[in-house]
Amino acid sequence: MLRQVYIILNDDIIYQRNYAKGLDDSIFANVYGNLKKTAFAKFAEETASFEFFKVKLSYIVEKNYSLIILFVTGLGDEFRNIKPQLNNFQKEFLDFYGDNLKNGSVSIIAEVLNPIVDNIHRNLKPKISIVGFSGVGKTTTTKLIKSEEIPMQHIPTITGEVATIKIGKLHFFLWDFAGQDQFDFLWEKFIKGSDAVLLMTDSSLKNLEKSKFFFELVNKTIPYARLAVIANKQDLPEAMKIEEIERIMGQKTYSMIAIDPNNRPKMIRIIADLLDMDAKVSPLLKPIFDRDILLDKAQNALEQGEFDTAVDIFEKISSICLELGDDSLSIELQEKAQKIRKVLESSPSSS
Numbered sequence: 001m002l003r004q005v006y007i008i009l010n011d012d013i014i015y016q017r018n019y020a021k022g023l024d025d026s027i028f029a030n031v032y033g034n035l036k037k038t039a040f041a042k043f044a045e046e047t048a049s050f051e052f053f054k055v056k057l058s059y060i061v062e063k064n065y066s067l068i069i070l071f072v073t074g075l076g077d078e079f080r081n082i083k084p085q086l087n088n089f090q091k092e093f094l095d096f097y098g099d100n101l102k103n104g105s106v107s108i109i110a111e112v113l114n115p116i117v118d119n120i121h122r123n124l125k126p127k128i129s130i131v132g133f134s135g136v137g138k139t140t141t142t143k144l145i146k147s148e149e150i151p152m153q154h155i156p157t158i159t160g161e162v163a164t165i166k167i168g169k170l171h172f173f174l175w176d177f178a179g180q181d182q183f184d185f186l187w188e189k190f191i192k193g194s195d196a197v198l199l200m201t202d203s204s205l206k207n208l209e210k211s212k213f214f215f216e217l218v219n220k221t222i223p224y225a226r227l228a229v230i231a232n233k234q235d236l237p238e239a240m241k242i243e244e245i246e247r248i249m250g251q252k253t254y255s256m257i258a259i260d261p262n263n264r265p266k267m268i269r270i271i272a273d274l275l276d277m278d279a280k281v282s283p284l285l286k287p288i289f290d291r292d293i294l295l296d297k298a299q300n301a302l303e304q305g306e307f308d309t310a311v312d313i314f315e316k317i318s319s320i321c322l323e324l325g326d327d328s329l330s331i332e333l334q335e336k337a338q339k340i341r342k343v344l345e346s347s348p349s350s351s
Contacts, residue, residue, distance in 0.1 A: 001020065001074040001077065001125070002019055002071060002072075002073050002077075002121045002124040002125075003019055003022035004016065004022040004070075004071075004072035005071055005072075005089075006068075007067070007068075007069055007093065007108075008067070008068040008069075008070065009065065009067050009106060011036070011066075015110070017113075018278045019278055020277045020278055021278075022055050022072035031052060031057070035068070039059060046060060047059070047083055047086055047087070049079040049082065054075065054224070055073065056074065056077055059086070060090050062090065065101045069086060069090055071120075073124060074195045074224065075224035076127075076224055076225065077124060081124065085123055089117070093113070118169055121170055125172055126172050126195040126196065127172075127173040127195055127196075128174050128175065128195065128197075128198065128275075129177065129190065129194040129196070129197050129198070130142060130177065130197075130200055131187065131191065131197060131198070131199055131214050131217075132177075132199055132200035132201060133207065133210060133211065136200040136201055136207060137258045137259075138176050138177065140232075140258040141230065141256070142163060142174060144267055145163075145165055145267050146163055146165060167268055167284065168281040168282030168285075169282075170281055170282075172271070175190060187217060188217060188220075191218065191221055191222055194222050195226065195275060196225060196271065196274045197218050197228075198228060198274075199211060199214050199215075199227060199228070200230045200232055201230070201232065202239075203234055203236070205248075208240070208245060208248050212249070215249075226274045226276075228251065228254060228270065228274050229249050230253075230256050231253050232257070232258050233258075234256060235257045242327040242331075243328050243331060246328050254324075254327075255325050255327045256270075267325075268284055269285060269287060269323075269324050273288055273324060273326075287320050287323050291317055291324065294313050295317060298310050298313040298314055301313060307340050310340060314334070314337040314340075315334070315337050317333050318330045
């Protein structure tokens, strides 16, 4: 998955486009210093790639102009697929701005470069795999995301299905796997190259225990992939609570009722949250942006001793988390707000 694109000219960032979290400003300076030293070494390759924590950095240099084009992608993206995209982007950039570079003055027009970069993202689009045993709601969830008619009875998926979905202008591969045991020999092959894995369960203890198998499969095949548990069928009376499921699975868990068409925005936000997508990609992702901003404000309020303000913010974030399907964080923040409120009520200054 393409996370960020940088164009750096004479040590200045003249263009940047973010699709998801990658390098933040505090890290970039150190990374760039080492990258520049390597890229402009006497016998260095013009195009190269290396891993940096949870991302892959791939670049191409134009030494005559002290120009570096840098792609920040997921660890699962193969350099043989990234390299042609770098070469093509460099060519298009130089075709458009080459004369300006020679004259020493470059004024970037984002409206020109953004569609080109969006097309690169399409070529390096994320792969999201939905895994789980038969009958837990994988196909129903796929149809929910694609906004298709949702089946009211279980029809087993044979082998697997691949769909392309859109979030804003961005495209994603969505893989739905057959969950029957007779197809288990295909599962490892299917999930290879996934950026994110959604493990679907039916919120029953029996299915949870059985589904732990997929943790081993993911860790073995794609250890770099993001993984979350989707606790489906939360409308059933016997469904376990999210916090209990999260405790048993030891993994981030989101609540879901996939047969409800109104839950499509929630499902898309879960995917976006799992991939650390930039909330500016689509208006649909605004709650993620609001949550992150409010979390920072709550932390600042606590540090400044503004506890009443922190309580109000925690309660706002808690409501947003329910909208995102993040029930466990919603409960955690509500509990924090209640504890602070009790302390405030019992303090001498409140009487």
